[in-house]
Amino acid sequence: MPAALRDSLLAGLVAAALALPMLGVRLVDSATGLSLAGRFDLVAWAAGLVFGGRLLLRLIPPLPAMPVLPAGFGNLRPAAGWAMAAFAVLLPFLPFADRNVVDKATLVLIYIMLGWGLNIVVGLAGLLDLGFVAFYAVGAYSYALLSQSFGLSFWVCLPLAGVLSASFGLLLGFPVLRLRGDYIAIVTMGLGEIVRVILQNWQELTGGPNGISGIERPSLFGLSFKAVPPEGQRSFAEFFGLDYSGDHRVIFLYFLILILALATNLFTLRIRRLPVGRAWEALREDEIACRSLGINPTTVKLSAFGIGAMFAGFAGSFFATRQGFISPESFTFMESAVILAIVVLGGMGSQIGIVLAALLLVGLPEWFRELQQYRMLAFGGAMVLIMLWKPAGLLSHREPTIRLDGQP
Amino acid sequence: MTPSLLDVEHLTMRFGGLFAVNDLSFTAGNGEITAVIGPNGAGKTTLFNCITGFYKPQEGRIALNHPDGRMALERLDDHAIARRAGVARTFQNIRLFPRMSVLENLIVAQHTRLMRASMFSLAGLLGLRRYRRAEAAAVERARHWLDRTALTRFADDEAGSLPYGHQRRLEIARAMCTEPRLLCLDEPAAGLNPRESAELNRLLLDIRADEGIGLLLIEHDMSVVMGISDRVVVLDYGKKIAEGTPAEVRGDPAVIRAYLGEPDEAETG
Incomplete structure (x- = not known):
């Protein structure tokens, strides 16, 4: 007990020392010029809170461990995946799903897709990429520019954006090849920022900070979602004999990103069981052992970078067509950090874990917008709690990609 | 004599001023177990890293006689050595x-x-x-x-x-x-108990007999070295000090000196 008290006192003192310069003084703009004013009540609050919190932590028993999942849970996973997919398909038709819900679900799905794309690079190949948003940006700008300059439709631009992003991924992959671990993170972070700065400054091409607006919306096999379809096109509502509603496009976009995301997922599930996918995981585990087995790490790393970037490119062009407007502001480092947090929190390599993490990190803050700035506090708190409870991520269990007696 | 599988000629690998491997030449035969022994720091693992391409030696040649032709291993990348020349390896600290x-x-x-x-x-x-x-x-x-x-x-x-x-x-x-055509084992018996070590001996002998490949082996465990190797190469300070059958090497005065140290002149004289 005295030990707990001493420990808490020490923590309180440290908090006071930290709070003094950060909270304790304030610049006051008065008639005579700037002067300092004390806010010692805040310092006292901070120190008191830390002291009390620390004491509480010491006195109450440690956090209970998360309930251990029953052993059979591994077999439930595909079922859980199917259930989630079914729910996602039905979502727009559920009674509570208004336009707002579907719109937010679309946003979450973008991040799920980005998470699944980055998972190839970080979760499988083990290359810590902090500049993933660059490929997302390349995809978005590819679509916007191709569509505006050459009048190409979304369906033509989507694969083109993927190809462009993938080539960009290969290009940016080269400088990273010789690096390991943390150094990869630093270099990719720099590359990501370079891309953003180029987009911001290349006025003639990208429109600079003003971005590109009026980006063409996608059509469904030539059926437009506009109230007044352009000449030579029919509108979706007219074709199916419905009354025009703006919701149609929202739901269409939702299904579009759902299909794109599920395609990403299927691809990853499949490639994990193929030589390339296994080589990615082997590279994450031990690069030197890989080389001793005749695996060329260069091609393995580049393929991971390229394929991850391709999916980011798809997601980027979807983002551009959904927003109708893009600017460099959408592609800041914060985006990379959120996508990486989704992958890490989900449990590095777990597909379902990424869905849960994306719901948590993107969905919750969106739904709790009313809480205003406190939602960021809750966001940080949630991350700390998850890392305390599940340091390896929400779902860190890994199923072998092949079993001796038959497929898993 | 069986045709040689691996020819190491005048191999030198320096780290700064230190000669980890110094003008080393030896051959390893097909269907033979060749053991490389020597005191700690004699350059055994460096030799392995040169053969498997993880280090690039400054001088010398490492040639592997492959059905597709003679391959100069010192010019190939590590993964190409494993893939094209068929050299596989294990690591001292398991990887x-x-x-x-x-x-x-x-x-x-x-x-x-x-x-x-x-x-x-x-x-x-x-x-x-x-x-x-x-x-x-x-x-x-x-x-x-x-x-x-x-x-x-x-x-x-x-x-x-x-x-x-x-x-x-x-x-x-x-x-x-x-x-592989050549299997390089870096201290496979390290940390094994006597029973596991005996099982390892049997496994390696089986591999030699059934696969007909060459085995190159770094080992400290003398029961493994003496029990299964056909030829032994002894290194000290990066130089070869003896080579021959296990029996020959065991009696070699240079080997005894390297392992047990010089006899003290003052005491004996």
């Missing part, structure tokens, strides 16, 4: 893929063959029969080596969760799954 299953470790070892069969995974992505057949063959080869190393019942466990001795055997099985 498995710890979070992957035992079977996956053995499948990854067959990467080159599977990549070719799956046309860089495209055929696999489309689920063509061609890839499925190749994968089944890879599983069979893995099963063969699991049986030989008595690891079959651990096939679906994480490699990192295996006991130490099992991990050593798994690393050998993984190297054998690449179907």
Whole structure:
């Protein structure tokens, strides 16, 4: 007990020392010029809170461990995946799903897709990429520019954006090849920022900070979602004999990103069981052992970078067509950090874990917008709690990609 | 004498001013077990790293006689040495893929063959029969080596969760799954108990007999060296001080001196 008290006192003192310069003084703009004013009540609050919190932590028993999942849970996973997919398909038709819900679900799905794309690079190949948003940006700008300059439709631009992003991924992959671990993170972070700065400054091409607006919306096999379809096109509502509603496009976009995301997922599930996918995981585990087995790490790393970037490119062009407007502001480092947090929190390599993490990190803050700035506090708190409870991520269990007696 | 498999000629590897391997020449035969021994710091692992391409020697040549022709290993990248020349290795401090299953470790070892069969995974992505057949063959080869190393019942466990001795055997099985012509083992008996060590001897002798490949072995455990090797190369300070059959090397005064130190002149004289 005295030990707990001493420990808490020490923590309180440290908090006071930290709070003094950060909270304790304030610049006051008065008639005579700037002067300092004390806010010692805040310092006292901070120190008191830390002291009390620390004491509480010491006195109450440690956090209970998360309930251990029953052993059979591994077999439930595909079922859980199917259930989630079914729910996602039905979502727009559920009674509570208004336009707002579907719109937010679309946003979450973008991040799920980005998470699944980055998972190839970080979760499988083990290359810590902090500049993933660059490929997302390349995809978005590819679509916007191709569509505006050459009048190409979304369906033509989507694969083109993927190809462009993938080539960009290969290009940016080269400088990273010789690096390991943390150094990869630093270099990719720099590359990501370079891309953003180029987009911001290349006025003639990208429109600079003003971005590109009026980006063409996608059509469904030539059926437009506009109230007044352009000449030579029919509108979706007219074709199916419905009354025009703006919701149609929202739901269409939702299904579009759902299909794109599920395609990403299927691809990853499949490639994990193929030589390339296994080589990615082997590279994450031990690069030197890989080389001793005749695996060329260069091609393995580049393929991971390229394929991850391709999916980011798809997601980027979807983002551009959904927003109708893009600017460099959408592609800041914060985006990379959120996508990486989704992958890490989900449990590095777990597909379902990424869905849960994306719901948590993107969905919750969106739904709790009313809480205003406190939602960021809750966001940080949630991350700390998850890392305390599940340091390896929400779902860190890994199923072998092949079993001796038959497929898993 | 069997035709030589590996010819090392005048190999020199320096780190700054230190000669880790100094003008070393020896040959290793096909279907033979060649042991490289020597006190700590004699340059044995450096020699291995030169042969397997992890280091590039400053001088000398390392040639492997392959059915496709003589290959200059010092000019190839490490992964190309494993892939094209068929040199497989194990590591002094085991390097498995710890979070992957035992079977996956053995499948990854067959990467080159599977990549070719799956046309860089495209055929696999489309689920063509061609890839499925190749994968089944890879599983069979893995099963063969699991049986030989008595690891079959651990096939679906994480490699990192295996006991130490099992991990050593798994690393050998993984190297054998690449179907090498030359297998380089860096202290395979380190940390094994006498029974495991005897099992290892039997495994290595079986590999030599059944596969007809060359084995190059760094070892400190003299029961392994003397028990199974056909020829022994002794290094000290990067130089070769003796070479011959185990019996010859055992009686060599230079070897005794290297291991036990110079007799003290003042005391004996």
